[in-house]
Structure formats: structure tokens, C-alpha cells
Amino acid sequence: MKILDTERDIKLIWKDKKRYFGMPISFTTYAIIEKEGVWQKVFMETGLLHTYIEEIHIYRIDDITVFQNFFDKIFGVGKVIVHCKDASCGELIIKNVKKPYHVRALLNDMVESSRKDKRIYYGEMQ
Numbered sequence: 671m672k673i674l675d676t677e678r679d680i681k682l683i684w685k686d687k688k689r690y691f692g693m694p695i696s697f698t699t700y701a702i703i704e705k706e707g708v709w710q711k712v713f714m715e716t717g718l719l720h721t722y723i724e725e726i727h728i729y730r731i732d733d734i735t736v737f738q739n740f741f742d743k744i745f746g747v748g749k750v751i752v753h754c755k756d757a758s759c760g761e762l763i764i765k766n767v768k769k770p771y772h773v774r775a776l777l778n779d780m781v782e783s784s785r786k787d788k789r790i791y792y793g794e795m796q
Contacts, residue, residue, distance in 0.1 A: 692745035
């Protein structure tokens, strides 16, 4: 990922590529990156000749959904849908990654920790 090449003091927490039939033969890369004490973000980088990078701050994430159809279960992949309060991207779809339930659990823990550190409280109305 280009962000790892340009910044120092960045810790890579998770990284995977979009997979076809369980094999990482794609130009789409997903990552969860942290700059200790400053920010935590989810990145999506796609493209070979023209590169598109989308980033979302962890504390802006509202909800996380995991989806696996029959063939996804066979190949051990799944889709993680991240709903967030971001101006450019209201929904980030992390497609066909290994261990989608692990990614969801990792994101959930990071969202709660980041909100607690920044003293951001999310109230639910019923």
C-alpha cells in the first residue's frame, strides 16, 4: 500500500486482498492501519494504472455487517460491510477477504477503544 511507503511510525494491524475463488489475484487491497496515539483508519486501495484510495477513521464507524453466501463459505472468504459517518463514503464494502468474522471482531474492538479514547459517545434511541 502506498500509505505505508509515505508515512513513518505506522503500524499495520491487518491487511488482505480481494480474492477470487479464494486466491488473492486482484488489484484491490484492504488494510487497517494505526499511527500510535494519533489515528486509526481503514484503507481500501484499488486499481493498477489508475489508483483510488478510500480511508475511513475508525471512530466514524457506526455498524459492521458480515455476509457469506454458499460459495464464499466453500472458499473461506466473505464480505464485511462497514457503515460509517463519512462525507465521501457512507458504506465501505470489504469484498471477498479471508476470515471475515475475525475482521469484524477486530474492527468492533478498535471502534470501541477509539471512541473511548476520544470520548465520543454513541447514543441509541428507541
